[in-house]
Amino acid sequence: MSGSLRTITILATKEVRDGLRNRWVAATILLLGTLALALSILGSAPTGEVRVTALQVSVVSLTSLSMYLVPLIALMLAFDALVGEFEHGTMLLLLTYPVSRWQIIAGKFFGHTAILLVAILVGYGSVLGILILAGDGDTTGWQAYTAMMASSLLLGCVFLAVGYLISALARERAVAIGAAVGAWLMLVVLYDLGLLSALMIDEGKYISEGLFTVLMLVNPADAYRLFNFSGFGEVGRLIGVTGTGTGFGSGMVAPLVAMGLWVVIPLMVTVARFHRREL
Amino acid sequence: MNRDPVIKLEAVDKRYGKNVVVDSMGLQVHGGECFVLVGHNGAGKTTVMKIMLGLTRPSAGQVQVLGEDPASHAFVGRRESLGYLPESASFYPHMTGRELLGYYARLKGVSRTEVARCLEQVGLQKAATGRLHTYSKGMRQRLGLAQAILGMPRLLFLDEPTTGLDPLLRRDFYQIIGDLRASGTTVVISSHALSEIEVQADRIAVVKHGRLVACGSLPDLGRQAGLPVRTRVAVAAGNATRIAGQLAAHTRIDRVNDRSVDLTCSEDNKMSVLRHIADLGDSVLDVSMTAPRLDEIYLHFMNGDGP
Numbered sequence: 001m002s003g004s005l006r007t008i009t010i011l012a013t014k015e016v017r018d019g020l021r022n023r024w025v026a027a028t029i030l031l032l033g034t035l036a037l038a039l040s041i042l043g044s045a046p047t048g049e050v051r052v053t054a055l056q057v058s059v060v061s062l063t064s065l066s067m068y069l070v071p072l073i074a075l076m077l078a079f080d081a082l083v084g085e086f087e088h089g090t091m092l093l094l095l096t097y098p099v100s101r102w103q104i105i106a107g108k109f110f111g112h113t114a115i116l117l118v119a120i121l122v123g124y125g126s127v128l129g130i131l132i133l134a135g136d137g138d139t140t141g142w143q144a145y146t147a148m149m150a151s152s153l154l155l156g157c158v159f160l161a162v163g164y165l166i167s168a169l170a171r172e173r174a175v176a177i178g179a180a181v182g183a184w185l186m187l188v189v190l191y192d193l194g195l196l197s198a199l200m201i202d203e204g205k206y207i208s209e210g211l212f213t214v215l216m217l218v219n220p221a222d223a224y225r226l227f228n229f230s231g232f233g234e235v236g237r238l239i240g241v242t243g244t245g246t247g248f249g250s251g252m253v254a255p256l257v258a259m260g261l262w263v264v265i266p267l268m269v270t271v272a273r274f275h276r277r278e279l
Numbered sequence: 280m281n282r283d284p285v286i287k288l289e290a291v292d293k294r295y296g297k298n299v300v301v302d303s304m305g306l307q308v309h310g311g312e313c314f315v316l317v318g319h320n321g322a323g324k325t326t327v328m329k330i331m332l333g334l335t336r337p338s339a340g341q342v343q344v345l346g347e348d349p350a351s352h353a354f355v356g357r358r359e360s361l362g363y364l365p366e367s368a369s370f371y372p373h374m375t376g377r378e379l380l381g382y383y384a385r386l387k388g389v390s391r392t393e394v395a396r397c398l399e400q401v402g403l404q405k406a407a408t409g410r411l412h413t414y415s416k417g418m419r420q421r422l423g424l425a426q427a428i429l430g431m432p433r434l435l436f437l438d439e440p441t442t443g444l445d446p447l448l449r450r451d452f453y454q455i456i457g458d459l460r461a462s463g464t465t466v467v468i469s470s471h472a473l474s475e476i477e478v479q480a481d482r483i484a485v486v487k488h489g490r491l492v493a494c495g496s497l498p499d500l501g502r503q504a505g506l507p508v509r510t511r512v513a514v515a516a517g518n519a520t521r522i523a524g525q526l527a528a529h530t531r532i533d534r535v536n537d538r539s540v541d542l543t544c545s546e547d548n549k550m551s552v553l554r555h556i557a558d559l560g561d562s563v564l565d566v567s568m569t570a571p572r573l574d575e576i577y578l579h580f581m582n583g584d585g586p
Contacts, residue, residue: 089369
């Protein structure tokens with residue numbers, strides 16, 4: 001194993017251990033699993049009418065749930081990753097060890113991603129198993145469900161990156177938690193409300209279908225929704241978003257790229273900012 | 280002692296806005312040396328140490344540690360050879376002592392046996408399974424030293440290492456540092472504990488308001504400060520006045536009584552005065568010389584009209 005990879009693994013392992021120790025992993029699995037199960041059971045009633053499977057309905061309800069929940073979990077994991085260590089004084093010692101600053105960010109990122117991965121795999125994966133068993137082995141829609149799980153992880157990564165950026169910019173932990181909640185409200189709640197208001201006021205004059213799709217893609221939470229709702233035909237038809245101009249399959253690429261950029265850019269800014277920070 | 284500088288600072292400034300924390304600092308620390316930084320609170324000692332560790336970048340000047348700029352990317356690998364004990368070391372409270380040392384040892388690429396050795400050396404092997412939030416100040420400081428000496432560092436930085444430790448712990452502390460020095464480790468210490476540190480120091484740097492006002496060995500500093508070496512000559516009864524008269528030609532006599540003559544001389548003529556005393560023959564029973572202590576030297580430089 002190369003030196004960098006070894007260091008990143010050591011740092012990531014510590015984050016996972018911390019997550020296991022302070023019950024973050026257990027709490028997240030429980031939260032995602034319980035809500036996924038509840039939504040899937042409650043939401044499976046209409047499946048007979050519209051000829052879609054319980055899995056496909058679950059993708060819709062779980063996408064709506066994850067859009068709010070996963071960003072919040074990721075931000076809570078990430079907001080004090082740097083500012084917390086600065087405030088507590090542990091960063092001072094860590095930086096005197098043979099560790100680069102980008103490796104610290106990478107280690108935390110992979111560690112926290114692993115926590116989210118386990119939570120999503122166990123929380124949502126167990127529901128996938130239950131639904132397949134309850135549907136007498138009918139696996140129709142498993143691709144959409146699996147894509148929903150994978151994109152939920154990517155959405156989590158987006159908000160981990162945003163959380164680290166907040167953590168690198170904030171001077172105090174208290175400020176970072178406020179900023180994290182603010183970022184969640186802005187990106188997950190208020191952006192949609194703003195977009196909806198703009199559409200209503202505009203009445204189709206300036207905001208074309210194309211511009212609307214771009215505006216959706218700019219926001220990672222909406223890109224996530226776009227990916228899951230328009231990616232697989234049946235699921236898209238279920239909620240009627242195929243009219244956004246993103247057809248089957250091809251519609252998955254742009255939201256993925258958008259979310260990918262939302263991971264890479266904040267991480268790069270975080271590393272740059274962290275490099276400039278003195279102790 | 281190796282004379283190659285392990286640490287080299289040239290005209291180093293550190294400013295935060297208009298506030299000058301380090302001002303034109305230039306110094307060299309040689310391999311195997313115990314180099315001590317003394318100065319008032321806020322003199323800039325910790326900042327100098329952080330600059331040496333690459334945690335803070337200087338506003339101006341050149342810094343080289345183990346042949347590299349410590350703030351550069353190239354220095355990251357060199358940190359395997361460093362040990363650092365901050366003034367108030369903070370650790371992850373939920374970890375145990377052994378887990379923490381294991382984590383740092385893995386980052387440093389040091390074996391597990393080294394963890395056990397360091398725990399034993401600081402006397403924490405029994406407490407190693409306890410969570411760190413239950414540790415006392417003394418235990419935390421021992422653990423701090425244990426992580427600093429992981430892998431027998433070539434260069435050890437200790438910032439106020441014995442503050443808050445009881446005398447017994449201080450003795451153990453200096454014993455461990457002494458062992459490391461014997462194996463060739465260069466030690467940089469910042470301290471207020473002048474009386475205990477003067478015994479350890481090869482050279483001392485006196486820092487005042489971010490400026491280096493004096494640097495050298497204890498006798499060098501005494502000489503720079505012009506502080507006297509006090510000498511007491513014990514004499515046979517009835518000879519004191521005669522001997523005082525003979526020595527008065529060579530040095531200043533402070534006090535004479537029936538059995539002794541107290542005199543002062545400078546560091547520079549110390550040996551010449553000693554020779555004169557030796558020439559006095561059997562009427563001199565004993566001689567004791569007291570060089571200026573670090574606290575006197577420190578007060579001299581702190582109260583002086585320096586920067």
